[in-house]
Amino acid sequence: MKMKNYRRKFLKLFSLLYLSVLLLPNNLLHAKTKKIINQKLSKEQKNIMFNESTEKPFSSSLNSEKRQGFFHCANCGAKLFSSDAKFDSGTGWPSFTESLSGAFKIKIDYSLGMKRVEYHCAKCGVHHGHVFDDGPTATQKRFCSNGLCLIFKSES
Secondary structure (H helix, E strand, O other): OHHHHHHHHHHHHHHHHHHHHHHOOHHHHOOOOOOOOOOOOOHHHHHHHHHOOOOOOOOOHHHHOOOOEEEEEOOOOOEEEEHHHEEOOOOOOOEEOOOOOOOEEEEEEOOOOOOEEEEEEOOOOOEEEEEEOOOOOOOOOEEEEOHHHEEEEEOO
C-alpha cells in the first residue's frame, strides 16, 4: 500500500512539473544571461545571437574578407578571431581554424537530432555558430560562424 502512495505522489508531482513547463513562457524557465549591448543590432542579428538561428549561406560579406585584422563580437565588441585563422571552407559561412584564447564558451546542441558543438561569446553569451572536426589544420577544427555576429576591424 505504501508503494502505491509513493507512486501516486510521484506521478502527481511529475504531472505538475510537466504542466508548468508547458504553460510557463520559455523566458521564465531559462535564466537569460545574454543581454543586448549593441542597441544597433538588426532584427536578423538578434535572431541569430539570442535565438540561436543561422544566416543564409553565402550571404555574408565577410566570406571574402582577406585583410589582416581581427573579428569581434557584433554585440559586445570582444575580440574573437584573428584573420590568420580564417579560411575558405566552401560552406558559405566565415570559417576559422581556431579562436582567440578564452573567446568562447561551448555547449552541446541536439536541435537537429544530432550532436553538435555550439559556441557562444564568453563575454556576453550570444550565439555565434558551431565547431566541427573537419578543419584543414592539425587540430581539424572548423569554427563555422554567422557573419552577422562578427565585425571585422582591419589592422591598417
